[in-house]
Amino acid sequence: MTIVDEPLSAEAIESRLTTRLLGHPTYFYAQIGSTNTEAIRLAYEGAPDGTLVIADSQSAGKGRLGRRWFAPPGSALLFTLLLRPRLSPVQAQRITMACSLGVARAVESLTGVPARIKWPNDLVVSGKKLGGVLTELSTVTDGVLDYAVVGIGLNVNLHPAELPETMTPPTSLLVECGQPVSRLALLIRLLTECEALYLPLCAGWSPHEAWREALETIGQQVQVGTAEEVIRGRAVDVTETGALVVEDEAGARHVILAGDVTLRGHRLER
Numbered sequence: 001m002t003i004v005d006e007p008l009s010a011e012a013i014e015s016r017l018t019t020r021l022l023g024h025p026t027y028f029y030a031q032i033g034s035t036n037t038e039a040i041r042l043a044y045e046g047a048p049d050g051t052l053v054i055a056d057s058q059s060a061g062k063g064r065l066g067r068r069w070f071a072p073p074g075s076a077l078l079f080t081l082l083l084r085p086r087l088s089p090v091q092a093q094r095i096t097m098a099c100s101l102g103v104a105r106a107v108e109s110l111t112g113v114p115a116r117i118k119w120p121n122d123l124v125v126s127g128k129k130l131g132g133v134l135t136e137l138s139t140v141t142d143g144v145l146d147y148a149v150v151g152i153g154l155n156v157n158l159h160p161a162e163l164p165e166t167m168t169p170p171t172s173l174l175v176e177c178g179q180p181v182s183r184l185a186l187l188i189r190l191l192t193e194c195e196a197l198y199l200p201l202c203a204g205w206s207p208h209e210a211w212r213e214a215l216e217t218i219g220q221q222v223q224v225g226t227a228e229e230v231i232r233g234r235a236v237d238v239t240e241t242g243a244l245v246v247e248d249e250a251g252a253r254h255v256i257l258a259g260d261v262t263l264r265g266h267r268l269e270r
């Protein structure tokens with residue numbers, strides 16, 4: 001696969017999309033604070049389901065747990081989808097499940113790189129972090145979310161020296177493929193794969209089972225630090241609402257909603 005990276009622009013993206021919802025409209029920025037923050041602003045202005053906010057660089061990229069997300073300009077995919085599925089807060093984790101699964105599928109189908117998901121929603125290749133998903137949810141009206149913004153950061157054409165320092169050792173598609181990958185082609189594939197999961201989700205389908213199968217964490221020995229204790233054991237399952245189920249050495253099961261997890265020496269976060 002020899003691919004020349006093409007510049008990103010709203011016109012280039014929208015003219016190639018065959019999706020019904022995702023990417024319509026698209027807002028492209030050469031530089032922005034955070035695409036998630038901009039998507040939230042657009043949500044309050046009434047922007048529609050499927051709106052895409054994408055940037056070549058972010059000055060205040062947000063990661064999970066209040067961390068920052070760094071990427072050199074012009075080499076990563078940094079974007080946010082504004083989604084408005086009619087889901088209750090209990091069902092909200094489905095949105096992140098569907099999007100992280102869509103990203104993993106798109107990476108694998110376009111590049112051949114076997115991308116998996118590390119609980120809860122890191123994109124990994126052989127245990128190395130390729131990207132992450134940060135979902136921010138709105139308040140609820142009549143039991144239904146007003147919107148969700150799903151921010152996705154993917155290390156595409158980053159050279160080894162440019163990879164950010166993260167708890168989980170990082171990688172990029174350039175490193176994994178040994179050649180650059182077109183961000184435009186990857187973005188189009190991502191939006192297509194995510195929409196293929198998002199439309200059924202809007203019709204009531206849960207991506208839980210498919211997401212579970214894409215998790216590399218199941219079956220691994222993990223160490224989970226919660227506010228009260230440290231649980232050591234084997235990750236045996238994930239619940240419908242996205243919690244991790246860990247079986248300790250005595251055979252007791254612990255349902256981990258949030259916490260820091262160490263997997264073979266690397267931390268998982270939620």
Ligand code: BTN
Nearest residue numbers: 034061062063064079132151153
């Ligand atoms: C993580 O911590 O693993 C999640 C990182 C999510 C980063 C992306 S980059 C595009 C979007 N805008 C942000 O400010 N954050 C997300």
